[in-house]
Amino acid sequence: MKRLILKRLLQLGIILLSVSVAVFLLVNLAPGDPAYIKLSAQGETPTNERVEEERIAMGLDQPLHIQYFSWLGQVIQGDFGSSYRTDQPVINTLLKSFPYTLVLALAAFIVMLLISVPLGVLTAVKKNSLADYFIRVLSFFSASLPEFWLALILLYLFALQLKWLPVMGKGELKSMIIPAFSLGVVLSGKYIRQIRTALLEELDADYALGARTRGLTEKTVMYAHIMRNASISILTMLAMSFGALLGGTAVIENMFMWPGMGRMIVEAITWRDIPVIQGFALFMAGVYCLINLMVDLSYGLLDPRIKIRKESGQ
Amino acid sequence: MSILEVCDLSIGYGKQRIVRNVSFTLKKGEILAIVGESGSGKSTLLRALIGKTPGGGQVNKGEIIYENQDLTSLNQTQLRKIRGKSIAMIFQSPGGTLNPVRKIGSQFIEAIRTHIEITKAEAYHKALEILTKLHFKNATQIMEAYPFQLSGGMKQRVAIALALALEPDILLADEPTSALDATVQKKVIDEMLELRKHFNTAIIIVTHNICLASYIADKVGVMYLGQFLEFGTAEEILLSPQHPYTRALLDSVPDLSQKKTLTGIEGQRYGFHELPSGCSFSNRCKEGGVSCKDLVPPKTVSDHGHVCICNQLMNHRQDRNAKK
Ligand SMILES: Nc1ncnc2c1ncn2[C@@H]1O[C@H](COP(=O)(O)OP(=O)(O)O)[C@@H](O)[C@H]1O
Numbered sequence: 341m342k343r344l345i346l347k348r349l350l351q352l353g354i355i356l357l358s359v360s361v362a363v364f365l366l367v368n369l370a371p372g373d374p375a376y377i378k379l380s381a382q383g384e385t386p387t388n389e390r391v392e393e394e395r396i397a398m399g400l401d402q403p404l405h406i407q408y409f410s411w412l413g414q415v416i417q418g419d420f421g422s423s424y425r426t427d428q429p430v431i432n433t434l435l436k437s438f439p440y441t442l443v444l445a446l447a448a449f450i451v452m453l454l455i456s457v458p459l460g461v462l463t464a465v466k467k468n469s470l471a472d473y474f475i476r477v478l479s480f481f482s483a484s485l486p487e488f489w490l491a492l493i494l495l496y497l498f499a500l501q502l503k504w505l506p507v508m509g510k511g512e513l514k515s516m517i518i519p520a521f522s523l524g525v526v527l528s529g530k531y532i533r534q535i536r537t538a539l540l541e542e543l544d545a546d547y548a549l550g551a552r553t554r555g556l557t558e559k560t561v562m563y564a565h566i567m568r569n570a571s572i573s574i575l576t577m578l579a580m581s582f583g584a585l586l587g588g589t590a591v592i593e594n595m596f597m598w599p600g601m602g603r604m605i606v607e608a609i610t611w612r613d614i615p616v617i618q619g620f621a622l623f624m625a626g627v628y629c630l631i632n633l634m635v636d637l638s639y640g641l642l643d644p645r646i647k648i649r650k651e652s653g654q
Numbered sequence: 655m656s657i658l659e660v661c662d663l664s665i666g667y668g669k670q671r672i673v674r675n676v677s678f679t680l681k682k683g684e685i686l687a688i689v690g691e692s693g694s695g696k697s698t699l700l701r702a703l704i705g706k707t708p709g710g711g712q713v714n715k716g717e718i719i720y721e722n723q724d725l726t727s728l729n730q731t732q733l734r735k736i737r738g739k740s741i742a743m744i745f746q747s748p749g750g751t752l753n754p755v756r757k758i759g760s761q762f763i764e765a766i767r768t769h770i771e772i773t774k775a776e777a778y779h780k781a782l783e784i785l786t787k788l789h790f791k792n793a794t795q796i797m798e799a800y801p802f803q804l805s806g807g808m809k810q811r812v813a814i815a816l817a818l819a820l821e822p823d824i825l826l827a828d829e830p831t832s833a834l835d836a837t838v839q840k841k842v843i844d845e846m847l848e849l850r851k852h853f854n855t856a857i858i859i860v861t862h863n864i865c866l867a868s869y870i871a872d873k874v875g876v877m878y879l880g881q882f883l884e885f886g887t888a889e890e891i892l893l894s895p896q897h898p899y900t901r902a903l904l905d906s907v908p909d910l911s912q913k914k915t916l917t918g919i920e921g922q923r924y925g926f927h928e929l930p931s932g933c934s935f936s937n938r939c940k941e942g943g944v945s946c947k948d949l950v951p952p953k954t955v956s957d958h959g960h961v962c963i964c965n966q967l968m969n970h971r972q973d974r975n976a977k978k
């Protein structure tokens with residue numbers, strides 16, 4: 341178990357390092373002079389002289405690899421630099437907006453789970469029935485809906501017409517309902533079908549046939565056998581969807597003025613606030629890797645084949 | 655007294671008829687072996703007996719009489735009460751019927767409690783009892799183990815024990831040893847013989863190994879393209895086979911003393927879609943005549959119930975009598 345964690349952490353380090361190179365190069369090789377951008381972001385008139393001064397202050401006159409390593413050194417210490425625009429440390433901005441995105445993504449994730457797990461199971465159990473057909477058509481629809489469109493409909497209905505919910509808010513629970521639903525419903529369209537497929541793949545497995553020949557009800561076969569086996573692939577799928585959710589809230593966050601990372605990053609891109617963009621990319625890569633790591637570790641809890649191999653240290 | 659009676663059973667997938675007019679009876683504690691090359695419909699027949707034909711398969715005709723009721727007329731709920739309790743089944747993949755991610759003990763308990771209303775603890779003890787009866791040395795450890803922690807032969811033995819947890823009247827075994835090493839095969843087969851002794855379980859074992867069949871079985875059904883071409887006691891089938899196909903099967907068995915190697919039966923068999931109106935073995939038969947392909951072979955039943963479906967049966971008898 342310890343060795344597995346160490347191995348995964350090492351992999352995580354390598355991945356993050358590669359991401360850091362990509363992020364660094366991408367932003368530094370993009371057109372436009374960072375010094376010029378920084379000055380204009382801070383509201384100064386970027387005269388040639390000032391730009392030149394700033395370039396030296398920012399170390400942009402150094403060779404690229406020196407720039408990279410000094411940047412990386414700071415990043416490792418948790419210093420992602422300061423925002424060009426606000427001069428605030430990037431890490432503060434990230435940590436301030438991340439909880440909002442996390443909460444929104446969690447809420448959307450729960451909505452998605454509540455919709456897609458029961459419906460995915462239902463469509464698998466009642467394969468080729470009218471209910472299955474109906475839900476599949478619906479899930480196809482919802483998966484192809486743009487989130488903002490659904491959000492607009494929900495806003496119109498529940499905020500403007502019924503006035504049950506606020507149109508937008510500053511991060512309180514009630515104002516999260518519509519955004520979370522919009523994200524969750526659209527995502528569930530995809531996962532209903534994936535859960536259905538994962539279950540159907542197991543439907544004719546040997547162990548399922550065996551369970552049936554022992555006289556178990558189709559329900560027990562589904563819940564105590566097939567779901568248990570399929571839960572591993574379903575868990576992976578769902579965990580990955582959470583990662584995708586964390587990175588995919590930008591449109592909704594901007595629509596609802598939700599003070600999360602999606603809004604932060606759109607703003608940063610508008611202003612070409614390079615340190616913030618870099619910080620965001622690295623941060624998200626880190627979160628992704630962490631989710632991956634957690635999924636890997638939780639396999640052991642669900643799959644005894646892995647768990648016991650781990651325990652016996654193989 | 656016969657415990658299972660199959661009368662004129664035909665099973666098809668869609669329009670394709672696979673199992674054709676199969677009849678046999680099985681007595682309490684009797685072992686019937688069904689032999690034949692793969693693809694002859696053995697699995698289809700076996701699974702039909704518990705109402706679980708592979709996807710799309712359907713009984714078209716005939717009866718399966720168990721305890722005075724025709725199983726083909728029961729619905730799935732009624733069949734479920736028989737499955738596992740009165741008629742159990744094991745398969746080719748060793749322990750493939752076991753769920754890989756659940757402990758063996760929990761699968762025993764679940765199977766037992768499906769059919770009888772007892773507590774988990776009682777079911778646990780019942781399971782231990784069965785395992786002990788079948789000479790498992792470390793029964794408690796096996797109950798705590800996951801299938802993947804056991805060897806192939808052990809898994810198959812556990813699968814047999816699980817199938818027997820409720821002391822069924824009939825055990826259906828679909829090539830239970832084909833995937834095992836030769837050394838383990840014998841052990842599993844001996845175990846099946848033993849449980850027949852213990853529980854007086856009737857067994858239908860499917861195999862493509864006619865030697866194995868005659869070693870274990872009381873009766874043998876020789877299946878070819880969905881038909882029982884010959885059916886009789888193991889002794890008769892082995893020592894005085896009547897059907898050319900049975901003889902061909904016996905001839906294709908490697909025999910160390912005669913330095914004969916496995917030859918298989920020459921020729922390509924008909925597909926199920928292109929069966930002739932006459933004998934389905936006619937295109938590979940060394941003993942048949944030109945008319946066999948078109949002439950519907952008669953079903954000859956001897957006084958003591960030996961069945962053979964062959965056009966040339968009378969000729970063969972005369973031939974052999976002449977030789978004697
Ligand atoms: N689910 C199915 N759908 C259609 N045809 C099938 C199905 N299962 C088996 N068959 C056909 O039935 C025939 C007999 O198969 P099977 O009963 O598995 O034979 P055996 O067990 O003797 O090898 C084969 O020709 C096979 O193609």
Ligand SMILES: [Mg+2]
Pocket residue numbers: 693696697698828
């Ligand atoms: Mg088979």
